[in-house]
Structures are given as structure tokens and as C-alpha cells.
Amino acid sequence: MIVDDHEVVRRGIADVVAAAEGLDVVAEAGTVADAQRRGALLKPQVALVDLQLPDGTGIDVITALAQSSPDTRAIVLTSFDDDDALAAAVQAGARAYVLKTVRGSEIVDTVRAVAAGRVLLDERTLTRRRQAHPDPTANLTASESKVLDLVAKGMTNRDIADELGLAEKTVKNHVTSMLAKLGLSRRTQVIAWVASQHSTSWR
Template sequence: MIIDDHEVVRRGIAEVVDRAEGLSVVAEAGSVSEAVRRGELVHPEVALVDLRLPDGTGIDIIQQLADISPTTRCIVLTSFDDDDALAEALTAGAKAYLLKSVRGAEITENIRAVAAGRTLLDERTVSRRRADHDDPTADLTPSERKVLDLIGDGLSNREIGEKLGVAEKTVKNHITSLLSKMGLQRRTQVAAWVAGQRAAGWRN
């Protein structure tokens, strides 16, 4: 299934996929609501998901498809070369993240690989990001690093406090500090960042 709000883009991708041996497009959608409705009907093996849609985001689609069509594996295909978007997509369960600048052959190769059960990343993009960006955790204290890791594990503030033996207010103070040092605004961004880094082989 191809999900993109631009019909010309959608049809172009569909043509590439339909020409590839063993692949066929079973549905198209131009919005989150259409994608969810059609995904529930056809249960595609793979969904190519754009991130920016008129009634929501590709992340919404990935999360909803996980409930209504759990066998569907999602590939993000977007114009946005963005660290936060990559981390969010990986956290939501995307199996690959591709930029629309890729060749048609790369799209079909990724569809086949993801359909076969593999999880892929554009390693060139990940490597470039890791090389070009300073480590945003460089200034964190040891306590803040522990909190960062536990946020990535999905623990609540209360659970983090219990695990570290500190008050929940202390945990909140650590989070406020690490958000400032990392240049982030919300706790969910921290969780998404950790998930993206772990997927790329990062260890704190």
C-alpha cells in the first residue's frame, strides 16, 4: 500500500512497484483516515508511508496499522531528512526510512527486504549524522545519563525514581536539565532520540 497525499508522486511510485517482478500495489491512500480504512480491508504486507499528510502524520498510520493490521510492515518514504523524524519513525515501529531522492530500484529492494522480515536503515544517512553532529549527551551528568537510558526503556518518572532510589521530583529535575542540555523540549523526544540511537548501534 502506498500512502502519499500527492497523487502524482503516488502514481509514480505505484508504477515502479507494479513493474517489479513479484510486487503489486494493493491499495493507495492520500490521508491517514484513508490509509487506516484501506489497510484494515486489504492488510498489505508492506506500507510505504509519507510523514506529512493533511489529517495527521505517517507516525499515526504506523501506530494504527500495528493494531488493525499487525502483519503489515511499514517503510517511511519521505522528503524530510530529519533526525527527529527518523527517531520517531523507528520508535513507532517503521522497518526502514528512505528519502524520496532514492532510485526506484532501491525502493523495490527495500520493499522485498522488509517483506522478508528485515529491518533496514539508510546506513549512509545514519553514519553521516553521527559524524556531523556533536554528541548531545556529552554534558550530561552520570545521573542524567541513567535517567536518559531509563526513559529509553519506557519507564515512567515514578518507575525511574524507584529504580534509582530517588524522589520523583528529583527525576523531573534531571529530565528538565537533560532536555536543556540536549536541546529538546519534551520527554517523548528523548525517548524517540534514544530509540533512534539504539537502532543505529549507539550505546550510552
């Protein structure tokens, strides 16, 4: 299934995929709602999903497919060469993150690889992320590292305080310091960042 709100782009991708031996396009969608409905009905083996859609995002599509068609493997195909977008895609469970600047043959190769069960990520994007972000957790104290792990699990300051036997104010101070050292501003960014770090072991 191909999900992209630009019909010309969608048709172009569909033509490339359909022309490849052993691959069939079973559905096309231009919105999150269309993708959710058709995905649930047809349960495609692979979904090529754009990130920006008129009624939401490709992340919404991937999240919905995980519920309605858990065997569908998602590939993000986007024009956004963006660290936050990559992290969000990884967190949602995307198997690959491919830029629209790639050749048609690379799209076909990625579809085949993901259909076969592999997890791929755009190597250039990952390399740039690793170079731009050397391990900032090396600067965390032992307590901040524990707090990082628990924040990444979605726990509140009160939950973390109970878990670690600390005062809630102490936990808040650890969170503030940890965010500053990681260059983040929100707890949700911590969850996405940790997910993106785990992605390097998927290859």
C-alpha cells in the first residue's frame, strides 16, 4: 500500500513498484483516514508511507496499522531529512526511513528487504546522527542515567521518586539536569531519543 497525498508522486511510486517482479500494489491512499480504512481491510504486507498528510501524519498511519494490521511492515518515504522525524518514525515502529531523492530501484530493494523481515534505516541519516550526536549520556551521573531510563518508559516524576526512593523535588532536579545535558527540552523528546538510539542495533 502506498500512502501519499500527492497523486502524481503516489502514481509514480506505484508504477515503479508494480513494474518490479513479484511486487503488487494492492492499495493507494492520500489521507490518514483512507490509509487506516484500506489498511485494515486489505492488510498489506508492506506500507510505503509519507510523513505529511492532509489529516495527520504518517506516524498516525503506522500507529493505526500496528493495531488493525500488525503484520504490515511500514516504510517511511519522505522528503524530510530530519532527526526528529526519524526518531518519531523509529518509535512508531517503521522498518525503514527512505528519502524521496533515492532512485526507483532503491525503493524496490527496500520494499523487498522489509517484506523479507529486515529492518533498514537510511545509512546516511544514521551516520550523520551519530557524528552530530556523540554519546551525550557519558556526561550523566548515575542517578541521572537511572532517571533517563525511567522517563523513557513514560514514568512521571512521582512514579520515579517512588521507584528510586527519592524526593519528588530531587527527581525534578535530576530531570532538568538530564534534559540540559542531552540538549532536549521535553520528556516526550527523551522517549523518541532513546528509541532512536536503540535503532542502531536493529541493523
